[in-house]
Amino acid sequence: MVRSSYPDVEIPAVSIHDFLFGDVEDDRLDAIAIVDGVSGATTTYRQLIAQIDLFAGALAARGVGVGTKVGVLCPNIPAFATVFHGILRAGATATTINSLYTPDEIANQLTDAEATWLITVSPLLAGAKAAAAAVGLDDDHVIVLDGADGHPSLPALLGEGRTAPEVSFDPETHLAVLPYSSGTTGRPKGVMLTHRNLIANVSQCRSTISLGDDDRVLAVLPFFHIYGMTVLLNFALRQRAALVTMPRFDLTDFLRVVQEHRTSWVFIAPPIAVALAKHPLVDQYDTSAIKVIFSGAAPLDGGLASAVADRLGCTVCQGYGMTETSPVTHAIPYDRPDIDRSSVGMLLANTEARLVADDGTDVDAPDEGASEPGELLIRGPQVMAGYLNRPDATAEMLDADGWLHTGDVATVTHDGIFRIVDRLKELIKYKGYQVAPAVLEAVLLEHPSIADAAVIGVPDADGQEVPKAFVVVQQGAELDADAVMAHVAAHVAPHEKVRQVEFIDTIPKSASGKILRKDLRTR
Template identity: 40%
Template sequence: MAFRQQETLSLTKKTDQDFIFRSKLPDISIPNHLPLAEYVFQKFSGDGDGDSTTTCLIDSATGRTFTYANVQITLRRIAAGLHRLGIRHGDTVMLLLPNSPEFALSFLAAVYLGAVSTSANPLFTQTEIAKQAKASAAKMIITKPCYVHKLTNLQQLGAVIVCVDDRNDVVSLADGSVRFTDLTQADEAELPKPEISPDDTVSIPYSSGTTGLPKGVMISHKGLVTSIAQKVDGENPNLNFTRDDVIICFLPMFHTFTHSSLMLSAMRTGAALLILPRFELNLVMKMVQKYKVTVVPMAPPVVLAFVKSPETEKYDLSSVRMMLSGSATLKKELEDAVRLKLPNAIFGQSYGMTEAGTVANSLAFAKHPFKTKSGSCGTVIRNAEMKVVDTITGASLLRNKAGEICIRGHQLMKGYLNDPEATARTIDKDGWLHTGDIGFVDDDDEIFIVDRLKELIKFKGYQVAPAELEALLIFHPYIEDAAVVAMTDEVADEVPVAFVVRSEGSQLTEDDIKNYVNKQVVHYKRIKMVFFVKAIPKSASGKLLRKVLRAKL
């Protein structure tokens, strides 16, 4: 550890500019010259040590299983089917699907063909779907019959609609739609071998839009290969998935975290992915018990539901060896509560963003793990550089100083689709991506996220982090959920106000909550008003939609 610090300090002195943080793990050789599909299944070809007869995908809804051999054959057939329908290298295919094997197979088929995938929440409105489809120039939309009514305008504009069959293999096709099963029966021999460059765009996810309008994020084959390898490759992988693991997937597959950290990372390592169509706590625990799940990835709202539910005692969850929280940062108090529920499982956090891939990962998940701290989102990912900068001056900060986190490496996005100005605001001329997250690195290289830069509440010049107050509120015994946002104030500029979901039967009052919080914080962090609501609005990935709450003020 001392050597790592000395090495970094000498670099800082040499450049006289930046104090750069790197992983405790050594850099590794990453084959990011390979196309994504070839890289993901590299162990199952040539001299690889993968066993193609092992299970790759499990559909919890139907009991269907796909071996690694099945998946590779099927994705090539689907790619041939896409090609037959006119999809070529660089064309965009939209996935408007719930969690399912068909989502994974469609994504992989587009990847193999050299096409571009963009995925959207199937619960989006017709207008939201149309905006993303038009912005990404989607030529095809793969969906379920129940969502086709949202696509009539796009179909009229020439988009090909492909419908996935339901469980009974009966589907009512809209005029002009194509059956997904027709793609799976295409002849792969008809597919010419695609020529794919590492810099070709492979995916265009859309940023959450929680602090602005959604933007298409262009991710290359090179970027996604790098992001996966940073986690699961090397003699001591940062995220030690193995071929013996069963990884449960109930987080939305259209989200980048699920794509990279779960689906593709699982396939790269030869693990089995158990797919649930949605999150239902009792269903999740039932599936954990039935399939002896070993890895449970979560988002903070799921962690909260798990901690507060008495139902957890009814199921055998002893097979779980790893619980990974991602998509949004998790506070120390929640992390400690999970450990009490599952004392034999390793628990830690991952931190990343759509534009940057995984930025940090807990080293508790490494094959040869490190001791970690509650509340930390890990250490910077290997084969990347990180710095923390002052939000006003831009100066690089040393350890234990909070500022904006910046990351640099081959895993970063190429840029925002058709938006060079937004790209330039996010990635500077030296290649540093500015995350908009406020955090610090402690003496042990662990990263702690304080808040979002744009969500900090400014009270008479003081900065108030909503997440700090939310952590206090959520652990009140009669509060089910809570969120804190800024409200404009003539005197203070902004003041913190809370939206609270009371526990069932609770008679908690506004004064009760104010007294509970205000006695634990400095004067400028005190809650000024409390609004009681039935639910806290959140995105599909579990992030608080503060802009929705601010609109109520």
């Protein structure tokens, strides 16, 4: 077992709202909390706290409170912070939904999470309304932040001037958020994260990720994803930094925002690193304000990290985590240039790890160099309470001693530096988004000309993982790759599309019928 070399940090037994906003220093109240990267409009900490309280009061007046689940389908705009923390301030639970989801996928998450309210914006309203209708939500339970006929709006709700409710719950057990993850395999499951989980991970990050109140943080990673939710929406605000929001990634807009708003910390996923290292457009903008590029959500190649650092003249770090760990468990500290950038760095405070070999024995850290590989197990206060209504899946992921089985294979050096070297789990990471092969396989098998199918992740020209389908065509049918990809694209979110297709005679399977993905990977 390896324990973090950092001393344990205190995890206050309070709500996430009180932890983040209960003791904002007087001299920070009128400092900027959020900047709209599109319009340049600013929100101070004083204004943000007031808006959160007003929104919580409006929700409470409508019966929203402890036990209520509220869906949030919204891009990165300043209002996201108001509604997200307003939900938690009211004692309810937020289930954040991928903005790229289809109506069916939105409806599935609302149903599984047992959400009785949905918050969205007008550009996403068509999909939101279709999903709401499918699960029986009336228009008055679908809040459209920027306004739409027949729906409550954010200005109207804030304008009611209601006082935030007094709520009581145990932060150690009360669910704050229900993001969705495929875990190590299978269909998405609701990850139960408590107020303590979120507070713990913010507290743990403070000893490793050293941004402060003089930093401007680019928030292009989606807040609905646990990475954006914890590291940007919560951690950056707890550090009293200013968040500069972007509703989606576009390289020109990204570089413009970096230049105009002088962002000093930029949190990314590896596909953005590819653009920063290679695209000629980067040279046309002033990126000199960037101190740190911090990558997560998928593995970052060490050579790519060096290329970005050299081109931008900044420090590049990366970390590791999962939705099930709130998410951060490892990070390369900003002040440790000696650590290999292809590693995921060191364990955060209060965190323990084990590496377990194929035979079930623990892999020990060596006296020098790197260990043999083993599956990475994590234990700490950031580990989820479990999967919503999925005790079997919870038991597979989280053992009786509190160890979370990540499904990733890692090594560790004598001085506690971890590297992810392989993945036991089947999950595909496309541009930081989770793509479950089982979901795509089910869609493929709905096509009348497809007899059998399997999906794996394969590297593209830039070394990033993309979904590839292996397809067996029905006898007598004709089908080409474009038709396969178009069929899948019509039924899934854009990030879940199949990007490559190979036709084969049979899908390799075990005697029990399990797809032998390792055989497909060797083709």
